[in-house]
Amino acid sequence: MLYREAGQFKTTYAEDMAIFPIRQDRIALAVLLGIAFIGVPLLATFHIWPFGSDYLLWAILLPFLILALAAIGTNILVGYCGQISLGSGAFMAIGAYSAYKLVTGVHIPLAWLSFAISIPPLPVFASILLGGLIAAGVGILFGIPSLRIKGLYLAVATLAAQFFFDWAFLRIPWFTNYAPSGSVNAPELNFFGLIVQSPIERYLLCLLLVTLMALLAKNLVRGNLGRQWMAIRDMDIAAELIGIRPLYAKLTAFAVSSFIIGVAGALWAFVYLGSWEPLAFSIDRSLQLLFMVIIGGLGSIMGSFVGAAFILIVPIMLNLIPAELGVPLSTETIAHFEFIIFGSLICYLLIKEPHGFARLISIGKEKLRLWPFPY
Amino acid sequence: MIALGQFLEVLIGGLMSGVLYSLVALGFVLIFKASGVFNFAQGAMVLLAGLALVRALDLLVANGFPLWVAIVLGIAFAAAIMATTAWLIERFVIGPLVNQDGLTLFMSTIGVTFVIEGAAEMIFGSDVYPLRLFPTDAWFVLEDVFPGGILVNKLDVWGALIAGILVAGLAIFFQRTKTGRALRAVADDHLAAHSVGIPIGWIWFVVWLAAGLVALVAATVWGTKLGVQFSITFLALKALPVLIIGGLTSIPGAIAGGLIVGAGEKIAEVYLGPSIGGGIEYWFAYVLALAVLLVRPQGLFGERIIERV
Numbered sequence: 001m002l003y004r005e006a007g008q009f010k011t012t013y014a015e016d017m018a019i020f021p022i023r024q025d026r027i028a029l030a031v032l033l034g035i036a037f038i039g040v041p042l043l044a045t046f047h048i049w050p051f052g053s054d055y056l057l058w059a060i061l062l063p064f065l066i067l068a069l070a071a072i073g074t075n076i077l078v079g080y081c082g083q084i085s086l087g088s089g090a091f092m093a094i095g096a097y098s099a100y101k102l103v104t105g106v107h108i109p110l111a112w113l114s115f116a117i118s119i120p121p122l123p124v125f126a127s128i129l130l131g132g133l134i135a136a137g138v139g140i141l142f143g144i145p146s147l148r149i150k151g152l153y154l155a156v157a158t159l160a161a162q163f164f165f166d167w168a169f170l171r172i173p174w175f176t177n178y179a180p181s182g183s184v185n186a187p188e189l190n191f192f193g194l195i196v197q198s199p200i201e202r203y204l205l206c207l208l209l210v211t212l213m214a215l216l217a218k219n220l221v222r223g224n225l226g227r228q229w230m231a232i233r234d235m236d237i238a239a240e241l242i243g244i245r246p247l248y249a250k251l252t253a254f255a256v257s258s259f260i261i262g263v264a265g266a267l268w269a270f271v272y273l274g275s276w277e278p279l280a281f282s283i284d285r286s287l288q289l290l291f292m293v294i295i296g297g298l299g300s301i302m303g304s305f306v307g308a309a310f311i312l313i314v315p316i317m318l319n320l321i322p323a324e325l326g327v328p329l330s331t332e333t334i335a336h337f338e339f340i341i342f343g344s345l346i347c348y349l350l351i352k353e354p355h356g357f358a359r360l361i362s363i364g365k366e367k368l369r370l371w372p373f374p375y
Numbered sequence: 376m377i378a379l380g381q382f383l384e385v386l387i388g389g390l391m392s393g394v395l396y397s398l399v400a401l402g403f404v405l406i407f408k409a410s411g412v413f414n415f416a417q418g419a420m421v422l423l424a425g426l427a428l429v430r431a432l433d434l435l436v437a438n439g440f441p442l443w444v445a446i447v448l449g450i451a452f453a454a455a456i457m458a459t460t461a462w463l464i465e466r467f468v469i470g471p472l473v474n475q476d477g478l479t480l481f482m483s484t485i486g487v488t489f490v491i492e493g494a495a496e497m498i499f500g501s502d503v504y505p506l507r508l509f510p511t512d513a514w515f516v517l518e519d520v521f522p523g524g525i526l527v528n529k530l531d532v533w534g535a536l537i538a539g540i541l542v543a544g545l546a547i548f549f550q551r552t553k554t555g556r557a558l559r560a561v562a563d564d565h566l567a568a569h570s571v572g573i574p575i576g577w578i579w580f581v582v583w584l585a586a587g588l589v590a591l592v593a594a595t596v597w598g599t600k601l602g603v604q605f606s607i608t609f610l611a612l613k614a615l616p617v618l619i620i621g622g623l624t625s626i627p628g629a630i631a632g633g634l635i636v637g638a639g640e641k642i643a644e645v646y647l648g649p650s651i652g653g654g655i656e657y658w659f660a661y662v663l664a665l666a667v668l669l670v671r672p673q674g675l676f677g678e679r680i681i682e683r684v
Contacts, residue, residue, distance in 0.1 A: 084478055145665060149672045151477055152413045152623075156615050157668060160661035167657045283612070287485065294482055332501060339493025346486030350479055351471045 003368040019218060036207055044200050057199045064312050065206040066268045071292040071304035072217050073260030078290065079298035080221055081253035082233030083146050087158035088261055088289040090165040091135045093281035095262025096269035097175050099124075099131030103187045104177055125191050128266040135262025136255040143254030147247055150236070162283055169278040183277040186270040202271050209267065213260055218301045220256065229253050230299070261289075291342065295349055297358025306357040314341060384526055385645045386638055391531030393637020394538045395600070398593040399614040400621065400629040401541065402586040407623050409562045409582040411477060412469060415484040418611020419491040420587055423460065425594030425603035426499035428453040429506045446508070450591070457587030460491065465580045473575075492608060501605060506598035509533045534596045541592055542626060545585075549626075554581055616664035622677020631675060636660045 003024050010016045020026045040061070044051040051057065074088045105121040122130065138161075145157040169175050176184050189196040189205075196205050220226050228249040231239035240246055269276050288311060296307020315338050322329045329337070353359055399417060406414040431452040435445035468483050510529045549555040560568040561578045569575050597607055613636075621632025640659040648655050673679050 082478075084481070145668055149668050152481055153619065153668055153672060155481070156619050156661070157665050159612065159615060160658065160665045163658040163661050167654055171654050290482075290485070333497065336493040336497040336501075339489045340497070343486045343489030343491075343493065346489070347468050347483050350475075350483045350486065351468070354475070354479060 003365065003371075005369075019222070033211070037204070041200050041204060044203075054199045057203050060312060060316070062199070062203055062206060062272050063268075064308055065203070065210045066264050066272055067289070067292065067312065068305045068308035069206075069210045069213060069267070070261050070264035070289055071296065071308045072214060072301055073257045073262075073264060074289045075293045075296075075298065075301065075304045076217060076221065076229070076260065077253055077257035078293055079300065079303075080226060080233060081229040081250065081257075083143070083250060083253060084151065084155045085158040085257075086155050086283070086286050086290065087142065087161040089281040089283060089285035090158075090162040091139060091258045091261040092265025092268060092285065093165055093169055093278060094135040094138050094258075095128075095131040095265030096276065096281065097131075097169055097184075098134040098262070099127040099266035099270065100184055100186070101175065101177075102127035102130050123192075124187060124189055124270070128263060128270065131266040132259045132263035135265065136259040139254040139258025139262075140251050143251050146250050146254070159283075162286055166278055166282060169281075181277075183275055185275040186273070189270060196271070206267060206271055209263070213263065214301055214305075217256075217260065221301065225249075225252060225256075233299075291346060294346060295356055297356030298354070300356070300358035302361070303356050303358030306361070310357065311342075314338065381645075382642075385641050387527055388531070389638035389641030390634050391528065391535060391637070392641065393634040394531070394535045394630075395593070395596055395633070396610070396613055396617045396636055397630045397633025398534070398538055398541070398589065398596060399610045400617040400633055401538075401545070401626065402589040402593070403614055403618050404624065404626055404629045405545070405589065406582055406586045407618075409558045410469065410565075410579055411562075412480045412484060413477065413623075414586065415481060415611060416464075416488040416491055417586065417590060417614065418608040419488040419495070420457070420460065420590035421594045421597065421610060422603070422605065422607045423491050423495040424453050424457055424587065424591035425506065425598040425607060426495050426504070427456040428591065428594060429504040429598060429603045430499045432506070433504070453591050453594075454588060457591055458584055461580055461583035461587050464583055465576060469579055469583075470576060488608070488611075492605070496605065503602045503604040504598075505602045506595070508595050509599045530596070530599055537592060537596060538630065541589065542630060545626060548585075554578075558582060613660060616660040619664040619674055620667050622674030624678050625674070625676035628674055628676030636663065639663055 003022075005022045005024075008023055010021070015021070020029060040051070040057075044054075044057055047053075070088060070092060073091075074085065077083050077085050102119070102122045103124055106117070106119040108117040110116060142158060142161045146154050149157065170182060173179075176182055189202075191205070196202055221229070228239070228244045229252075231242070231244050232246060232249045232253075236246060239249070265281065269280070273280060292307035292311050293304060294307070295310055296305070297303025315334070318329075318334050318337055318341070322334075349356055399421060402417045402420065403414055406412050406417075428449050431449040432445050435448055436442065440448070464487055468487055469480070472480055472483055510533075512529055515526060547555075549559060557568070557573045557578055558581065560571075560573055561575060565575055568578075593610075594603065594607070597610065601607065617632040617636050618629065619632075620635055621628030621630070636659075640656045640663075643659050644656050667674065
């Protein structure tokens, strides 16, 4: 009854092409953004439930936002362009370490030319964006094989990226500025004179960036470029026949995806972790991102958010529920349960609903339009 | 002479550990040939088989069974576990996903990997369990030719022997038996095979069972080498480049790929490693696979990939 678009007439093409053509969707989004931008910081400032401590902000919302951003990047490559990638973690690492190098100043001594390339330390914000760009460049490089190979073969190619960069950041001391322990510390987060320090400030910073980039991604995938990606995904030969250049489409998908993942990686390192080592971006992270995308919905921006939320919340629930019921489980058992539940859910979703939660939500909306009648 | 001796030692060590990669890769090839599923769960199956075997052995030996009875019963128990796993996978995952595209099936096996890893560790424990089925000491051969001789690990020789027997057995199974022929028919075109009366579900169960048993064999060798532990699952990841190099559909390819990867990474580690920081083994195989992919996407022994529209 409430969710019905009857009477909402569109009189211009612009209205017809809007991201959210239905008024109720726009209202829902506005409410959601209002809560996220104003409600949460207000509650957190005055420590009102459930923000009594910083736990919810630090341990759930902040990682959720950043990983959702990385999931959007993965979704562009895997869900929209159909190029399976097991190397998302490596691209996060590239974003993080590039931003770190840029923010501390790059110095490459070229001894045989008796000459050195030096870049003075850059501001944090510029470093994060440039880190994303460098990740995009590397993404293009590792995307080149995708022109010749696809599917599982490509997965192995991206795996090569994952393992190579894991090794590089661990073993080449230049990347960590010769830190003896191999772990590096994030710089002070100075954004145009504004120093981001408290959890609320960090949260707002990430929220702003994630919202902007999600909007960018949403518009990209429904525009010319996104349609090219989807055409390549659905059938590359047919797409080529109707005049889509696979080279251009695939490499732009790699570039955009790696850029977003790289920025997410830099945020993860700078804003969330603070100090990190290569282990933070291992193959497990890649698989985690892939699961977020599968569970949330391949080829859906909103799905990336839902998937990220789900993957983060399940372990916490598994921790809380047995404790509430009076059967506290050991951390080991919980980790094993987590594995089993994730695995079964992935299989179940692939069998029952290959398009993930996003599809379930849109089915729900269809049902809601007819409610309370069955048809 | 010392340099040549050292080179031979590195080469032999590499080839032998390559055989062990091949053991894992074989399981992949079996399933890929028969059902077109790229089985990410092979490493997890090695872990499951190893854990089942080692825990059964420990329990039986602790209860006073003689060693050979314990080994026979333990292997039977592990084989039964693998059969159950194969049946469950076929019944609940692969069966319902018939006719989906390769990517979906691949992702579903990632899901299966997680379930197996979680379940195996929950049931059988998650420590490092030493397994001693084969001798692990070393031989020194050709001592009259090279000063000090060449070090060869006995376990590696056992591994090579077992791999040889396994490949011969699988070749006979595929070429000579009725089930083997049915398997090849299903691999060729499962709809056509179905229409001439081959029970597809049964065939897939057999394939997963065969992969499970290959995993069990791999587990005995790897478990003796490293101890049965979680890191065994990473073998699956190491087997991927082996497959790419050898070709996804070829059993000899899996062996050859394993040998190339094993020898290549050991030689690279010893001769290139010191100059660029060591630990090349970690990624060498993948980069090699990447190079092979760019030149020859179907691998060295794979069938040419022809796409029809």
